[in-house]
Amino acid sequence: MTALLSAMASLFGRDDDALSVPPMDGVFKPNNRLETAELILELPAIDNLAIAGGALYCSSGDALVGVDPTSRSAKPVRRFDGQITMLAGSQSGRIAVGVEGAGLALLEGIGEPRWLDLPADWRSCVTAGLFRDEDSLALAIGSRRRRWSDWKRDLMSHGASGVVATGRVSTGAFEVVGDNLAFPYGLAARGGGELIVSESWRHRVLSVPADGGAPKAVLDQLPAYPAGIAAASDGGFWLALFAPRRQLTEFVLQEDDYRDEMMETIPPDAWIGPDFADGGGEEQPLQAGSVRQMGIMKPWAPSRSYGLVVRLDRDAAPTASFHSRADGRMHGVASVIEFNGRLYAASRGAEALLGLGLDPDGSR
Amino acid sequence: MTDIVEFKNATKAFRGVPAFRNVNFTLRKGEVHALLGENGAGKSTLTKVLAGLYPLTSGELWVEGEARAFASPRDALAHGVAMVFQDTNLVPSMTVAQNLFLGEERFFNRLRGVNIRAQQQLQRLSFHVEPTALVSSLGAAKKQMVEIARAVQHNARIFIFDEPTATLTPEEKEHFFALIEHLRAEGGSIIFISHALEEALAIADRISILRDGEMVASDETGNFSKDSIVQAMVGRELKNELYSGGATRKARPAGRKVLALENVSMGKAVRGATMSAFAGQITGMFGLVGAGRTEMMKIAAGVLKRDFFHGGRIKLNGKSVRFSAPSEASSHGVAYVTEDRKFDGLFDRMEIAQNIFLAKLAKGANPVSVVTMAQARREAAEWIERFNIRATRRKARVVELSGGNQQKVVIAKSLVQAPELIIFDEPTRGVDVGAIAEIHAIIQKLADAGAAVVVISSYLPEILAISDRILVARQGRIVEEMSIEEATEEKIMYAAVH
Numbered sequence A: 001m002t003a004l005l006s007a008m009a010s011l012f013g014r015d016d017d018a019l020s021v022p023p024m025d026g027v028f029k030p031n032n033r034l035e036t037a038e039l040i041l042e043l044p045a046i047d048n049l050a051i052a053g054g055a056l057y058c059s060s061g062d063a064l065v066g067v068d069p070t071s072r073s074a075k076p077v078r079r080f081d082g083q084i085t086m087l088a089g090s091q092s093g094r095i096a097v098g099v100e101g102a103g104l105a106l107l108e109g110i111g112e113p114r115w116l117d118l119p120a121d122w123r124s125c126v127t128a129g130l131f132r133d134e135d136s137l138a139l140a141i142g143s144r145r146r147r148w149s150d151w152k153r154d155l156m157s158h159g160a161s162g163v164v165a166t167g168r169v170s171t172g173a174f175e176v177v178g179d180n181l182a183f184p185y186g187l188a189a190r191g192g193g194e195l196i197v198s199e200s201w202r203h204r205v206l207s208v209p210a211d212g213g214a215p216k217a218v219l220d221q222l223p224a225y226p227a228g229i230a231a232a233s234d235g236g237f238w239l240a241l242f243a244p245r246r247q248l249t250e251f252v253l254q255e256d257d258y259r260d261e262m263m264e265t266i267p268p269d270a271w272i273g274p275d276f277a278d279g280g281g282e283e284q285p286l287q288a289g290s291v292r293q294m295g296i297m298k299p300w301a302p303s304r305s306y307g308l309v310v311r312l313d314r315d316a317a318p319t320a321s322f323h324s325r326a327d328g329r330m331h332g333v334a335s336v337i338e339f340n341g342r343l344y345a346a347s348r349g350a351e352a353l354l355g356l357g358l359d360p361d362g363s364r
Numbered sequence B: 001m002t003d004i005v006e007f008k009n010a011t012k013a014f015r016g017v018p019a020f021r022n023v024n025f026t027l028r029k030g031e032v033h034a035l036l037g038e039n040g041a042g043k044s045t046l047t048k049v050l051a052g053l054y055p056l057t058s059g060e061l062w063v064e065g066e067a068r069a070f071a072s073p074r075d076a077l078a079h080g081v082a083m084v085f086q087d088t089n090l091v092p093s094m095t096v097a098q099n100l101f102l103g104e105e106r107f108f109n110r111l112r113g114v115n116i117r118a119q120q121q122l123q124r125l126s127f128h129v130e131p132t133a134l135v136s137s138l139g140a141a142k143k144q145m146v147e148i149a150r151a152v153q154h155n156a157r158i159f160i161f162d163e164p165t166a167t168l169t170p171e172e173k174e175h176f177f178a179l180i181e182h183l184r185a186e187g188g189s190i191i192f193i194s195h196a197l198e199e200a201l202a203i204a205d206r207i208s209i210l211r212d213g214e215m216v217a218s219d220e221t222g223n224f225s226k227d228s229i230v231q232a233m234v235g236r237e238l239k240n241e242l243y244s245g246g247a248t249r250k251a252r253p254a255g256r257k258v259l260a261l262e263n264v265s266m267g268k269a270v271r272g273a274t275m276s277a278f279a280g281q282i283t284g285m286f287g288l289v290g291a292g293r294t295e296m297m298k299i300a301a302g303v304l305k306r307d308f309f310h311g312g313r314i315k316l317n318g319k320s321v322r323f324s325a326p327s328e329a330s331s332h333g334v335a336y337v338t339e340d341r342k343f344d345g346l347f348d349r350m351e352i353a354q355n356i357f358l359a360k361l362a363k364g365a366n367p368v369s370v371v372t373m374a375q376a377r378r379e380a381a382e383w384i385e386r387f388n389i390r391a392t393r394r395k396a397r398v399v400e401l402s403g404g405n406q407q408k409v410v411i412a413k414s415l416v417q418a419p420e421l422i423i424f425d426e427p428t429r430g431v432d433v434g435a436i437a438e439i440h441a442i443i444q445k446l447a448d449a450g451a452a453v454v455v456i457s458s459y460l461p462e463i464l465a466i467s468d469r470i471l472v473a474r475q476g477r478i479v480e481e482m483s484i485e486e487a488t489e490e491k492i493m494y495a496a497v498h
Helices: A002-011 A148-156 A247-252 A256-265 B043-050 B073-078 B096-100 B111-124 B140-153 B170-185 B197-203 B226-234 B293-300 B326-331 B341-345 B352-363 B373-386 B403-415 B433-448 B460-466 B489-497
Strands: A038-042 A046-052 A055-060 A063-068 A073-079 A084-089 A095-099 A103-107 A114-116 A126-131 A136-141 A162-168 A174-181 A184-189 A195-199 A204-208 A216-219 A224-231 A237-244 A307-312 A318-324 A333-339 A342-347 A352-356 B003-014 B017-028 B032-037 B058-063 B081-084 B158-162 B189-193 B206-211 B214-220 B257-266 B270-278 B282-287 B313-316 B319-321 B334-337 B421-425 B452-456 B469-474 B477-483
Touching: A046 A224, A046 A333, A046 A342, A046 A352, A055 A073, A055 A084, A055 A333, A063 A084, A084 A136, A095 A126, A103 A126, A136 A184, A148 A256, A162 A184, A162 A195, A174 A195, A174 A204, A184 A237, A195 A224, A204 A224, A247 A256, A307 A333, A307 A342, B003 B043, B003 B189, B017 B032, B017 B043, B017 B189, B017 B206, B017 B214, B032 B043, B032 B197, B032 B226, B043 B058, B043 B081, B043 B158, B043 B189, B073 B081, B081 B140, B096 B111, B096 B140, B111 B140, B140 B158, B140 B170, B170 B189, B170 B197, B189 B197, B197 B226, B206 B226, B226 B433, B257 B293, B257 B452, B270 B282, B270 B293, B270 B452, B270 B477, B282 B293, B282 B433, B282 B460, B282 B489, B293 B334, B293 B421, B293 B452, B326 B334, B326 B352, B334 B403, B341 B403, B352 B373, B352 B403, B373 B403, B403 B421, B403 B433, B433 B452, B433 B460, B452 B460, B460 B489, B469 B489, B477 B489
Parallel strands: A046 A084, A084 A126, A126 A184, A184 A224, A224 A333, B032 B189, B032 B206, B081 B158, B158 B189, B282 B452, B282 B469, B334 B421, B421 B452
Antiparallel strands: A038 A352, A046 A055, A055 A063, A063 A073, A084 A095, A095 A103, A103 A114, A126 A136, A136 A162, A162 A174, A184 A195, A195 A204, A204 A216, A224 A237, A237 A307, A237 A333, A307 A318, A333 A342, A342 A352, B003 B017, B003 B058, B206 B214, B257 B270, B257 B313, B313 B319, B469 B477
16 A cells, blocks of 8 residues: 555656655754854865865865964965865875866975876866775766756756766776765775765765675765764764755755756756855845845745765764754865864855864863 | 532552542532642543543442433433533534534524524634634634533533643633633533643632542632642652743743745645754744744645745755655654644554654665564653553553653654754644643753754743743744743734734
8 A cells, every 4th residue: 555655646747755855853952052152264165175295275265275263364375277076185295186178187295296197088077086095096976977067957957967986196096896876975994994975866875895895875865955074083083064955955856857957048057956165146035935024034044055074983873963953154065074172164155164073062 | 518429439440450440439419629630640530430431330329319220321411411521522524613512403404504503603703704604724722612502502411621721822811711600600510621720720619639540639719729738749849830921031042044934835824934943952843823834844844835936845864855755754853743643643543662763764764674563662661661651551551541651752753853943833732731740851952952842822821931032823824932031921912813
């Protein structure tokens, strides 16, 4: 009977399943911890936090920037000819830089970068990297069909051309260990050579065996789009989720004709879908779902952007969360990192670097 | 004040087993007298003798200065004694108005006239109940209101209220207490049976306590404290205070998500409800009557069906499910312990073993296997011992058990199915303090063993005492989630009404 009912609902194209999103409750219960976190510094288009040689780096548009959280200062290191989409650092100080349209550059010391010979369809959307030792590098390619800056089109086209690969920077040879992924956006290492990968468009976190075995979901049904992952000092992980899932977006994602027309006729900034920040323009009436009364934004408004960082344990089970709600500003956190006993989060929406304690309430 | 009712050395026995013995009890004119005791202590039986349901085995009953032996409730009512029963005795297929005037119909009965009179009566009591509504469509609280209105309708002088507030919301309780005051002011005498000790201490002039069929204490209310009442009721000190504050203990950490309701809707009762329940945790659900909490959980347990279109999504261990019957839910590891054990929870004419074993069969048994009654009894015996179910004999029928022991049978019926998600709906309603402690311990053990537990309760101290996290329902939705550390009665109630 159950199967019959589900089949009938699906036949009518109105199965209720598509129009609901997982609840933000339990560990995901909203709070204002990101909103009240310490503001370290403000930097345009800040993203991609990485540690190399014991120093903290981030990207700011096309610039690689060194950050000193103690003095709250940032110093440009190098500019590239395109948007930086990924940073990965090694213990000795090597930095791998993903540049949109150009591929992967390797910075060693103060000299010119060495460009690795990645396949042509990998060069425009390197979303994450992880040095496992000085030579071994794991990469996530969000999409082989679209550039990083065209991520909204990839989502709206149900893109699933992402790749996870491992290889050596000395030879530039990479081997695919996970294929046909729906925008892999974050990478972290787990014991036994496994990689933990966030698959953004499918709202889940995967465990990918190093030998290329089948990926396995270790955390799914997330209430937001997962982005960067970083190792936590206690053996767990920090997961950044850059935008919330909303019923309206889920609805749009199942209406093919509507999406096609939207993509053809409307600029991407005005599409119905997730985003890193509140555009603030009048052309975006659905930002915050119009839930604004007497000039006050309701915290529970179904906004397109949101700020969310989740602490995961060793088994990738969520144990704590840090939020900036619809009425907040610290939205679009796509990159987090633990550095010198503190957690740092880059909010693209507020263009700010935030510092938090490591306790579940962000206090220490 | 003069005594309007007096039991002198009264004894009532069933098949030689005394329900109460040598009881001396007086009710004064114009007083509220609280009658307290554990389930099975004999309170209901004592008052049922007064209401004409049973005759005394020995001793005397004096009402308004005359020795009486009422032949029937009608006889008792004719002498001014009305009883509002613990389990409502309304006719579900009739309207509220018809129930109010049942037995008083005139030869030419005009329905419109009956409805108008019922409306006036209900308005006088500030009960918001539609007289033309079918009783079967009413929730427990509104049924209770109709019961009370029916007693008042009969112009009784002596009112017996058996657990009248168990199903009422705090607001409705206030109305009820005002009604008690009103009855007292008009010269009515009231016997008030309750398990909520605070209520007894707040509204009663005198308190009498029965234990194992004997009157162990009877005095002015001012001479009792909550602790002394509990000690007199159970004859022992409870190991831990029943409803110790939640803020003093640490919540269990959440395990994996076992149940998720996403935007679930069902008619007007549930409107876009979203919530989760986690393994190894007790999720408390609070809400006023009509908030939709029971309906939400009944949908999760397959008792009710969500809307076919746009009814939302229910996930069990991450997989979407759509149960069309409770048996499907139980085969997926979901158990629902009903709030209405008499109607939904038990085959009350069957014995304990049959009830427990039937639940096991409901989960799915080998159709070609043969089960003997001896096997069923052996299995049931384990649960009877584990839950300390007290019965007068091994083959006792469930109807012969006290409320607390009946509730333990209902819980055993659910647990015999080895569920991983257990939903308790008002698990301690109409249950005495001793059994409450035992039932709470059972619930805590289930969570400690890793099961996901949801407890729906209208009693805030209970929610605070046993929950690890608290959800508040209002108007068919979950409107608030609180950790046990931050929750207070005021905060929960605020969320429930605003």
